[in-house]
Amino acid sequence: MQRRDAGFNFTGIGTSWCILVDDAELREDVRSDILDYMRVFNGRFSRFLDDSEACAFKKAAAGEYQISEEFAALLARADELRNLTHGLYDPAVGGLLEQAGYDSTYSMAPRPGVAKFILPKWEVRGQTLSLDGPAVFDLGGMGKGYCIDRIADTLARSGYEHYLVDGGGDMYGTSKQGGELWRVALEYPGKPDTAAGMTLLNNEGIAVSDTFRRRWGGWHHIVHPFSRLPVEEVLGVAALAPTAWDADCATSALFFANPEEYAAVGESFNAKYLVFRSDGTTAVSADWDGELFI
Amino acid sequence: MYLMNILKNKRNLIIAAIAVAAVVLLSYRYVPSLLQARSDGAQGAIGTNPAATREVSTVATYEAPGGTDKVRFTIGLDTGGRVISVKASDALKGDEVSENLAKFSTGLLLVIKGKKLSELSAVDRIGKSSLTTAAFNASLPALKAQL
Numbered sequence: 001m002q003r004r005d006a007g008f009n010f011t012g013i014g015t016s017w018c019i020l021v022d023d024a025e026l027r028e029d030v031r032s033d034i035l036d037y038m039r040v041f042n043g044r045f046s047r048f049l050d051d052s053e054a055c056a057f058k059k060a061a062a063g064e065y066q067i068s069e070e071f072a073a074l075l076a077r078a079d080e081l082r083n084l085t086h087g088l089y090d091p092a093v094g095g096l097l098e099q100a101g102y103d104s105t106y107s108m109a110p111r112p113g114v115a116k117f118i119l120p121k122w123e124v125r126g127q128t129l130s131l132d133g134p135a136v137f138d139l140g141g142m143g144k145g146y147c148i149d150r151i152a153d154t155l156a157r158s159g160y161e162h163y164l165v166d167g168g169g170d171m172y173g174t175s176k177q178g179g180e181l182w183r184v185a186l187e188y189p190g191k192p193d194t195a196a197g198m199t200l201l202n203n204e205g206i207a208v209s210d211t212f213r214r215r216w217g218g219w220h221h222i223v224h225p226f227s228r229l230p231v232e233e234v235l236g237v238a239a240l241a242p243t244a245w246d247a248d249c250a251t252s253a254l255f256f257a258n259p260e261e262y263a264a265v266g267e268s269f270n271a272k273y274l275v276f277r278s279d280g281t282t283a284v285s286a287d288w289d290g291e292l293f294i
Numbered sequence: 295m296y297l298m299n300i301l302k303n304k305r306n307l308i309i310a311a312i313a314v315a316a317v318v319l320l321s322y323r324y325v326p327s328l329l330q331a332r333s334d335g336a337q338g339a340i341g342t343n344p345a346a347t348r349e350v351s352t353v354a355t356y357e358a359p360g361g362t363d364k365v366r367f368t369i370g371l372d373t374g375g376r377v378i379s380v381k382a383s384d385a386l387k388g389d390e391v392s393e394n395l396a397k398f399s400t401g402l403l404l405v406i407k408g409k410k411l412s413e414l415s416a417v418d419r420i421g422k423s424s425l426t427t428a429a430f431n432a433s434l435p436a437l438k439a440q441l
Contacts, residue, residue, distance in 0.1 A: 166419050195409050
């Protein structure tokens with residue numbers, strides 16, 4: 001079983017984190033740098049905080065707005081995902097999640113606004129965001145992947161070489177001392193006691209997402225912006241890529257892609273992937289090299 | 295090559311995908327006994343990947359307007375059971391791999407049975423969907439009480 005006792009454990013952006021360092025103890029100053037970054041990231045990008053950048057345009061009029069470099073980078077990547085999925089992936093769906101009850105008060109009660117929700121139109125050029133009206137952005141897994149990579153950067157800058165950053169099940173790992181690789185089991189979507197496979201992380205990120213967690217009523221957190229209903233064809237997705245951000249982008253896009261587009265999504269983010277479909281089959285990328293329990 | 299037309303037609307593609315899933319499910323159910331019958335390290339029927347110690351291959355038949363296509367699906371596994379190659383080839387043309395078949399093999403569907411996490415050893419971490427559930431569910435009564 002996984003080593004729950006070891007490592008630096010903390011909570012941040014709504015999930016549990018664990019950092020394992022194989023060649024040394026994690027210094028106090030590095031621990032506080034990491035916690036500071038998490039606090040700032042959450043304050044800036046949480047959809048649940050009214051004064052965050054993600055919520056800054058909740059009541060905005062149509063127009064052009066200057067945004068921070070980091071928010072612009074996140075939205076530019078989200079725009080790439082939006083194009084890849086023909087508009088199905090869109091962080092501006094944040095407003096729909098709110099109307100469906102996944103809001104800052106966790107009301108979990110869908111409101112009449114669900115039926116009337118119209119996806120706001122937005123564009124980002126450099127650090128200029130243009131909007132056609134109010135918008136709430138939900139950066140979701142993509143934001144988390146980005147955050148995992150920044151924490152990995154902090155560890156590298158602080159002189160560590162052999163580490164693994166686990167942000168609630170998505171991670172980035174370099175390698176262990178002596179070149180041994182981090183061993184990561186992949187949970188079978190919807191079966192917390194079962195592994196679908198086993199993979200080795202070698203300076204790579206991994207992202208896993210399913211539609212079983214964070215369910216309420218007939219809803220879950222991955223929603224279709226046009227039909228206004230949750231996505232049901234895909235049970236879960238796993239991806240391995242050069243960074244955690246790339247891996248998270250790949251899983252986000254795969255949720256909305258047609259089966260014939262999976263390979264193109266994989267190529268866009270240099271990702272190897274598994275797509276668990278509701279008919280009980282799993283689409284496996286041709287270059288997948290982890291162990292699968294078939 | 296009728297597979298190109300099949301790929302163009304989404305409905306047929308879905309049928310083809312189901313056929314592949316069915317074929318893979320059959321191979322999962324019946325091939326292990328065949329594999330066990332072979333000695334360890336033996337190459338599969340067509341030996342496409344030298345690194346693979348086991349290869350599972352099955353042929354799917356597609357009825358097309360001008361005749362029949364036979365496509366062989368081959369999965370290469372290493373000693374640890376890792377899938378190291380997935381290939382679709384034309385069984386009627388000496389296992390030739392056209393561009394379309396190469397694309398087709400990237401869409402291969404497997405049936406994954408899974409293994410209990412408790413049976414796995416030396417696992418550093420478990421990759422899974424966000425663990426927010428605990429925090430998310432635990433916060434419901436607390437938050438509602440404040441309303």
